[in-house]
Amino acid sequence: MSRAQQPSRRTVLTAAMVAAVSSGAVPAAAAAVAPAADTDDPAQAPARPIDYHVWTTYSDWRCGTTLGVRVAAGRRPGVEIGTPIGRTDYTDPHTGTTATWEYATWTSPVHRLAVPATEAIASWNAHTPDGTWLQVELQGTYSDDTATPWYVMGRWAAGDQDIKRTSVDHQSDGKSTIWTDTFAIDDAGTGLRLVSYRLRLTLYRKPGTRLTPTVWRLGAMGSDIPDRFTVPASTPGLARELGVPRYSQEIHKGQYPEYDNGGEAWCSPTSSQMIVEYWGGRLTPEQLSWVDPSYADPQVDHAARFSYDYQYQGCGNWPFNAAYAATFNDLQGVVTRLASLTELETLVAAGIPAITSQSFLKTELTGAGYGTSGHLMTVIGFTADGDVIANDPASPSDETVRRVYLRREFENIWLRTKRYNASGKVVSGTGGVCYLYFPAHPHPAQCRALAAVGVR
Numbered sequence: 001m002s003r004a005q006q007p008s009r010r011t012v013l014t015a016a017m018v019a020a021v022s023s024g025a026v027p028a029a030a031a032a033v034a035p036a037a038d039t040d041d042p043a044q045a046p047a048r049p050i051d052y053h054v055w056t057t058y059s060d061w062r063c064g065t066t067l068g069v070r071v072a073a074g075r076r077p078g079v080e081i082g083t084p085i086g087r088t089d090y091t092d093p094h095t096g097t098t099a100t101w102e103y104a105t106w107t108s109p110v111h112r113l114a115v116p117a118t119e120a121i122a123s124w125n126a127h128t129p130d131g132t133w134l135q136v137e138l139q140g141t142y143s144d145d146t147a148t149p150w151y152v153m154g155r156w157a158a159g160d161q162d163i164k165r166t167s168v169d170h171q172s173d174g175k176s177t178i179w180t181d182t183f184a185i186d187d188a189g190t191g192l193r194l195v196s197y198r199l200r201l202t203l204y205r206k207p208g209t210r211l212t213p214t215v216w217r218l219g220a221m222g223s224d225i226p227d228r229f230t231v232p233a234s235t236p237g238l239a240r241e242l243g244v245p246r247y248s249q250e251i252h253k254g255q256y257p258e259y260d261n262g263g264e265a266w267c268s269p270t271s272s273q274m275i276v277e278y279w280g281g282r283l284t285p286e287q288l289s290w291v292d293p294s295y296a297d298p299q300v301d302h303a304a305r306f307s308y309d310y311q312y313q314g315c316g317n318w319p320f321n322a323a324y325a326a327t328f329n330d331l332q333g334v335v336t337r338l339a340s341l342t343e344l345e346t347l348v349a350a351g352i353p354a355i356t357s358q359s360f361l362k363t364e365l366t367g368a369g370y371g372t373s374g375h376l377m378t379v380i381g382f383t384a385d386g387d388v389i390a391n392d393p394a395s396p397s398d399e400t401v402r403r404v405y406l407r408r409e410f411e412n413i414w415l416r417t418k419r420y421n422a423s424g425k426v427v428s429g430t431g432g433v434c435y436l437y438f439p440a441h442p443h444p445a446q447c448r449a450l451a452a453v454g455v456r
Helices: 058-062 267-278 298-305 318-325 341-349 407-415 444-452
Strands: 050-055 065-067 069-072 078-081 086-091 098-107 111-117 119-127 132-142 151-156 176-179 182-185 194-205 214-223 331-337 354-360 372-382 388-391 402-405 418-420 426-428 433-439
Touching: 050 058, 050 111, 050 331, 058 069, 065 069, 069 098, 078 098, 078 194, 111 214, 119 132, 119 151, 119 194, 119 318, 119 331, 132 214, 151 176, 151 318, 194 214, 214 331, 267 298, 267 318, 267 354, 267 372, 267 433, 318 331, 318 433, 341 354, 341 372, 341 407, 341 444, 354 407, 388 407, 402 407, 433 444
Parallel strands: none
Antiparallel strands: 050 214, 065 098, 069 078, 078 214, 086 098, 098 194, 111 194, 119 182, 119 214, 132 151, 132 194, 176 182, 331 433, 354 372, 354 433, 372 388, 388 402, 418 426
16 A cells, blocks of 8 residues: 555545536547536536646647756657756755756747646656756646745655655645645635746756756646546546566565555555556666665565655655656656546556556455555556456556456545545545656557547
């Protein structure tokens, strides 16, 4: 399971609205099970309540405001430090060490959300050689025409020697709050929404060097998912299973307790490593040399260490997992939401598995054998009956990781935003959050599937 057992650290706030998938937002198979609009005019159909927007092309990066940053062309265009605009001291809150860094910034144009949002989650893909790191911030405008502060959404490096990657707690303006990796409106019931935002990158390097981070992808998902304990049942539309490696987090119990008490909490990095390797990502013996050689599947220990959030004190920071996946050659990672199991079928049909986040009682997911207030697993396919085939890392061994979960149960525990916990208290659900990892240069069918779920 994950550190989502601490709901005060990641509170998912949701608000009531009609959930519907707009016409044209999903392929024909998905449209067949989308909720019907109240009108026959497609132009009047309710908008899909999820807006993922990204800056990733050369022209995207050229549209931003650069201060000391240069835009690099090539197969993977990005931004990197050109001529630093200054120096600053940073005291790492987790080591107490103060160091001086040169820096440069890139600020995105304002993105106006297709649907005003109650939540937003940023994610990024970058290369940070030793001696460099980056910070991602979000600043938005509310529906009452006031502005948010610049919120830190993460301080990140692929390694952990220069800084300790970290989220930043205690960020709020009385209208919204950052919960680890998620911007959330404090009281969605007031009708207040985030209507637009911009993102700012600050790139850091050791003074006097030519080192630089390179950021290839920067985006954010804004959403307004309705309050719901149940979701409409979908109709099965695909029978396919992807050949994703199977890893258990449970065989890592007690290993490296400095990373969230060891393997029992490593559902997120274990799931990430499965999909990284599905796409061909491999770690070298040198990269794994720090792991005790007696441990099986040392790559899981590696994934946990290098996705660990030192403030959250866990490996379940969603953007940090996506950024970890993107450190492998020719891989991209995003955090978004999906609106239905049909959208997930669309991805699997194109060969793209997904990591889903859900919480449930033991009685709510037949065959799981456990309950959890937060858990990640990897959806790898669907049976002929439409049931979900998942690589569930909360299994006692690698051999038992493959599970089949009833479609109706799975879609409800994943897509709902409200649930009752074991004490009968109303608590939050994730509302369809997932990680998507896919090639840096997807083939046309993969591009179409990603576009169908709002990702490019």
